[in-house]
Amino acid sequence: xxxxxxxxxxxxxxxxxxxxxxxxxxxxxxxxxxxxxxxxxxxxxxxxxxxxxxxxxxxxxxxxxxxxxxxxxxxxxxxxxxxxxxxxxxxxxxxxxxxxxxxxxxxxxxxxxxxxxxxxxxxxxxxxxxxxxxxxxxxxxxxxxxxxxxxxxxxxxxxxxxxxxxxxxxxxxxxxxxxxxxxxxxxxxxxxxxxxxxxxxxxxxxxxxxxxxxxxxxxxxxxxxxxxxxxxxxxxxxxxxxxxxxxxxxxxxxxxxxxxxxxxxxxxxxxxxxxxxxxxxxxxxxxxxxxxxxxxxxxxxxxxxxxxxxxxxxxxxxxxxxxxxxxxxxxxxxxxxxxxxxxxxxxxxxxxxxxxxxxxxxxxxxxxxxxxxxxxxxxxxxxxxxxxxxxxxxxxxxxxxxxxxxxxxxxxxxxxxxxxxxxxxxxxxxxxxxxxxxxxxxxxxxxxxxxxxxxxxxxxxxxxxxxxxxxxxxxxxxxxxxxxxxxxxxxxxxxxxxxxxxxxxxxxxxxxxxxxxxxxxxxxxxxxxxxxxxxxxxxxxxxxxxxxxxxxxxxxxxxxxxxxxxxxxxxxxxxxxxxxxxxxxxxxxxxxxxxxxxxxxxxxxxxxxxxxxxxxxxxxxxxxxxxxxxxxxxxxxxxxxxxxxxxxxxxxxxxxxxxxxxxxxxxxxxxxxxxxxxxxxxxxxxxxxxxxxxxxxxxxxxxxxxxxxxxxxxxxxxxxxxxxxxxxxxxxxxxxxxxxxxxxxxxxxxxxxxxxxxxxxxxxxxxxxxxxxxxxxxxxxxxxxxxxxxxxxxxxxxxxxxxxxxxxxxxxxxxxxxxxxxxxxxxxxxxxxxxxxxxxxxxxxxxxxxxxxxxxxxxxxxxxxx
Amino acid sequence: xxxxxxxxxxxxxxxxxxxxxxxxxxxxxxxxxxxxxxxxxxxxxxxxxxxxxxxxxxxxxxxxxxxxxxxxxxxxxxxxxxxxxxxxxxxxxxxxxxxxxxxxxxxxxxxxxxxxxxxxx
Numbered sequence: 001x002x003x004x005x006x007x008x009x010x011x012x013x014x015x016x017x018x019x020x021x022x023x024x025x026x027x028x029x030x031x032x033x034x035x036x037x038x039x040x041x042x043x044x045x046x047x048x049x050x051x052x053x054x055x056x057x058x059x060x061x062x063x064x065x066x067x068x069x070x071x072x073x074x075x076x077x078x079x080x081x082x083x084x085x086x087x088x089x090x091x092x093x094x095x096x097x098x099x100x101x102x103x104x105x106x107x108x109x110x111x112x113x114x115x116x117x118x119x120x121x122x123x124x125x126x127x128x129x130x131x132x133x134x135x136x137x138x139x140x141x142x143x144x145x146x147x148x149x150x151x152x153x154x155x156x157x158x159x160x161x162x163x164x165x166x167x168x169x170x171x172x173x174x175x176x177x178x179x180x181x182x183x184x185x186x187x188x189x190x191x192x193x194x195x196x197x198x199x200x201x202x203x204x205x206x207x208x209x210x211x212x213x214x215x216x217x218x219x220x221x222x223x224x225x226x227x228x229x230x231x232x233x234x235x236x237x238x239x240x241x242x243x244x245x246x247x248x249x250x251x252x253x254x255x256x257x258x259x260x261x262x263x264x265x266x267x268x269x270x271x272x273x274x275x276x277x278x279x280x281x282x283x284x285x286x287x288x289x290x291x292x293x294x295x296x297x298x299x300x301x302x303x304x305x306x307x308x309x310x311x312x313x314x315x316x317x318x319x320x321x322x323x324x325x326x327x328x329x330x331x332x333x334x335x336x337x338x339x340x341x342x343x344x345x346x347x348x349x350x351x352x353x354x355x356x357x358x359x360x361x362x363x364x365x366x367x368x369x370x371x372x373x374x375x376x377x378x379x380x381x382x383x384x385x386x387x388x389x390x391x392x393x394x395x396x397x398x399x400x401x402x403x404x405x406x407x408x409x410x411x412x413x414x415x416x417x418x419x420x421x422x423x424x425x426x427x428x429x430x431x432x433x434x435x436x437x438x439x440x441x442x443x444x445x446x447x448x449x450x451x452x453x454x455x456x457x458x459x460x461x462x463x464x465x466x467x468x469x470x471x472x473x474x475x476x477x478x479x480x481x482x483x484x485x486x487x488x489x490x491x492x493x494x495x496x497x498x499x500x501x502x503x504x505x506x507x508x509x510x511x512x513x514x515x516x517x518x519x520x521x522x523x524x525x526x527x528x529x530x531x532x533x534x535x536x537x538x539x540x541x542x543x544x545x546x547x548x549x550x551x552x553x554x555x556x557x558x559x560x561x562x563x564x565x566x567x568x569x570x571x572x573x574x575x576x577x578x579x580x581x582x583x584x585x586x587x588x589x590x591x592x593x594x595x596x597x598x599x600x601x602x603x604x605x606x607x608x609x610x611x612x613x614x615x616x617x618x619x620x621x622x623x624x625x626x627x628x629x630x631x632x633x634x635x636x637x638x639x640x641x642x643x644x645x646x647x648x649x650x651x652x653x654x655x656x657x658x659x660x661x662x663x664x665x666x667x668x669x670x671x672x673x674x675x676x677x678x679x680x681x682x683x684x685x686x687x688x689x690x691x692x693x694x695x696x697x698x699x700x701x702x703x704x705x706x707x708x709x710x711x712x713x714x715x716x717x718x719x720x721x722x723x724x725x726x727x728x729x730x731x732x733x734x735x736x737x738x739x740x741x742x743x744x745x746x747x748x749x750x751x752x753x754x755x756x757x758x759x760x761x762x763x764x765x766x767x768x769x770x771x772x773x774x775x776x777x778x779x780x781x782x783x784x785x786x787x788x789x790x791x792x793x794x795x796x797x798x799x800x801x802x803x804x805x806x807x808x809x810x811x812x813x814x815x816x817x818x819x820x821x822x823x824x825x826x827x828x829x830x831x832x833x834x835x836x837x838x839x840x841x842x843x844x845x846x847x848x849x850x851x852x853x854x855x856x857x858x859x860x861x862x863x864x865x866x
Numbered sequence: 867x868x869x870x871x872x873x874x875x876x877x878x879x880x881x882x883x884x885x886x887x888x889x890x891x892x893x894x895x896x897x898x899x900x901x902x903x904x905x906x907x908x909x910x911x912x913x914x915x916x917x918x919x920x921x922x923x924x925x926x927x928x929x930x931x932x933x934x935x936x937x938x939x940x941x942x943x944x945x946x947x948x949x950x951x952x953x954x955x956x957x958x959x960x961x962x963x964x965x966x967x968x969x970x971x972x973x974x975x976x977x978x979x980x981x982x983x984x985x986x987x
Binding site for chain 1: 875876880881882883884885887888889890892904906909912914925929930931932933936937938939940941942943944946947949951952954956
């Protein structure tokens with residue numbers, strides 16, 4: 001075994017961490033000791049997705065590693081360990097705390113810092129930058145006492161930062177010195193459209209503005225004064241005017257740096273000192289700083305390989321070199337898709353371009369091709385990046401363009417030349433962040449990976465920015481298909497079909513019962529998986545009474561007894577309270593019922609009242625009284641439309657711009673009780689303050705001064721997800737039309753127990769595809785979906801009303817078929833003036849003292865015990 | 867000689883096909899009628915099986931509540947089962963064995979005499 005080699009990595013950003021990972025993976029058998037020195041107080045985290053910190057992700061969610069992992073890898077790591085000295089002769093570094101670490105090889109991955117232009121007044125308390133989690137915390141704090149925020153800088157990061165301010169509820173402005181947004185990535189035409197789209201989303205954009213001074217404001221905390229004499233008031237200023245390499249160590253300790261900064265490196269990522277490497281945003285290769293994560297990862301890999309190859313005297317045939325990187329990028333900025341590929345500005349001599357612009361739809365596309373029109377040199381996509389993957393492959397792999405290259409970006413009038421996964425060469429890069437080629441994916445599949453998740457785990461593909469996930473799935477599926485692998489989607493042993501297939505079978509064949517279906521398309525008796533699934537589909541398709549003799553055995557106990565079973569076998573009862581609006585009379589009735597039946601009451605998260613502790617035999621009586629008072633079932637027991645939460649809206653609220661309560665009640669009454677693959681929750685907010693928390697619902701509606709914004713596919717629960725903005729400023733009719741369509745499409749195509757969020761993420765093409773289907777009616781099924789909805793809506797019934805009118809159905813609601821006694825195992829004790837189930841040790845053993853033993857007495861005794 | 871005896875529970879029409887009901891057997895197994903515990907028995911009607919009616923304890927030993935009769939019936943690899951409505955573990959209707967965890971419920975022979983459902987307790 002070779003001698004131990006000490007490698008010290010300075011910096012634990014994404015790239016520094018990648019270097020550690022590479023050293024660990026490649027050097028595990030070569031006696032390499034790795035030390036990591038991080039200036040921040042936490043280990044590496046994902047800076048690419050930093051803005052998600054404001055949409056609910058925590059620092060832990062963003063973490064790329066943790067202490068346990070580094071310990072497993074035997075990495076010696078130190079946080080708050082900013083390096084302040086390098087001794088190149090003695091090969092030692094010193095941290096700010098005075099600790100000294102010796103190295104054989106040193107990797108500088110110090111990254112960059114945000115450039116703050118020297119504007120007078122730019123150093124005040126609420127003038128901040130956007131780079132680290134600490135920065136985000138400062139922004140959050142400042143935003144909490146601010147109303148208006150300005151981002152100085154309209155580049156990629158500036159727009160990300162503007163999105164963050166908007167999410168924090170500030171009136172947001174972007175101030176850009178250049179005449180357009182994102183001048184590096186998109187051309188003037190794309191920039192213009194981008195500006196329009198971003199302004200539509202409520203962010204004011206000011207281009208061609210040079211800020212000269214930040215002084216005290218009148219309405220707000222500060223006032224920005226521009227060179228043209230105009231001014232803008234704001235409470236918070238966020239600088240995002242580019243990055244500068246963090247190269248001060250190199251400056252102080254005499255490593256060669258570039259004229260405008262950056263540590264000069266060669267193809268091995270070596271600096272002017274043969275034992276010191278520099279990688280990522282602090283490194284300058286051929287006068288270029290690569291400010292994206294993908295080139296940084298490549299540099300990390302190059303440096304790690306070079307260190308190990310030298311250490312074990314391995315002369316590789318083709319040692320890995322860093323020779324620059326493709327800076328193409330695809331991203332979503334505030335919901336606007338932007339893609340930039342290669343020579344986006346058409347600066348290559350002789351380059352020609354094709355352009356397509358659709359202003360009404362807000363789409364701009366341009367491709368730049370070589371003089372002979374054979375090769376793609378670059379592209380700009382704004383508003384629609386669906387062709388990004390294909391175009392990138394054309395460019396990266398020098399694939400010859402079709403005869404009429406414009407067909408690649410024109411809307412599909414006829415056959416669009418597509419570049420399928422099969423057409424890609426094995427050298428094609430699928431994931432540019434992690435540099436995974438199609439060949440790597442084929443190797444993984446050959447090595448036994450048989451799902452996208454497997455391939456991700458062993459190649460790391462699509463674990464960076466995630467932009468390639470659709471293409472990755474495509475390649476994996478194709479490769480599996482080529483090997484004759486069939487992906488099983490059977491819901492259980494009784495049906496060799498997915499929920500979606502069963503849905504089609506039931507609908508097309510007009511099947512109305514489980515027996516009919518299992519006889520024709522399944523086997524056995526069914527189980528607790530397929531029965532409720534089929535029950536739910538039958539309900540979605542036909543919406544008949546769910547306790548018919550034929551459907552009753554299909555329902556899970558909650559549906560079966562039209563109530564929610566609790567841990568002790570009792571049930572909870574939830575009357576519907578549409579939109580959360582309830583009269584005092586009904587509140588009194590609920591209170592009286594709860595009192596009479598000694599039920600525990602609690603307000604739910606969906607603006608209703610939950611009554612707990614009802615015995616199965618009490619349910620019909622309880623419901624008779626509730627129905628008598630005009631109430632109906634809340635379907636809290638079903639995988640069905642539950643509640644539509646609302647704020648009080650413009651009727652009462654000083655800020656409301658629409659009547660959110662009326663809309664919520666309308667929506668709730670329209671969709672109540674409709675069965676779906678999973679429960680569905682709605683909310684309607686009367687203004688952008690969003691008091692109804694609509695963005696955490698499957699369907700969220702937020703009032704604007706022009707109508708309604710519709711958000712879809714959000715949820716709270718185990719894995720919370722914010723809903724995506726689906727359409728803006730809709731009138732009432734269009735809003736309902738879109739909800740109808742999305743809901744019918746979900747009911748038809750969703751998997752068993754799949755919530756809308758997961759459903760949409762699994763739709764190929766995701767949100768964009770859903771928009772096409774619903775808004776543009778790309779499949780031509782819009783009307784069918786609406787009809788389907790109106791059919792089920794027309795058959796609504798209050799299941800409890802039907803049940804209490806049906807003596808046969810009522811027979812189910814008893815504990816014993818042969819006795820009117822009660823279940824003595826159900827016992828309660830008092831807590832805070834209400835009942836709760838008795839715990840095991842609190843229960844009284846009930847025995848029959850004699851044939852006529854009075855168990856009631858024991859029960860009351862138990863109640864008093866506590 | 868066994869202490870067990872056939873108990874008349876209900877009529878066949880009181881059962882619900884492909885679903886369950888619960889019967890209360892009062893102090894039936896006791897040697898001493900003064901301290902006997904009542905027993906809850908879940909009865910399932912599966913018309914497509916040769917046994918037709920299965921009887922097991924109603925008490926779910928995992929969820930610790932008298933609820934098994936409200937579970938969903940079906941089969942697992944041909945074995946007739948009921949899935950507990952609380953935490954969904956399956957219990958064999960033939961043996962009472964839980965198929966997912968270490969747990970067991972009692973099973974009881976049943977017979978139908980002149981439209982009456984009887985259980986041997």
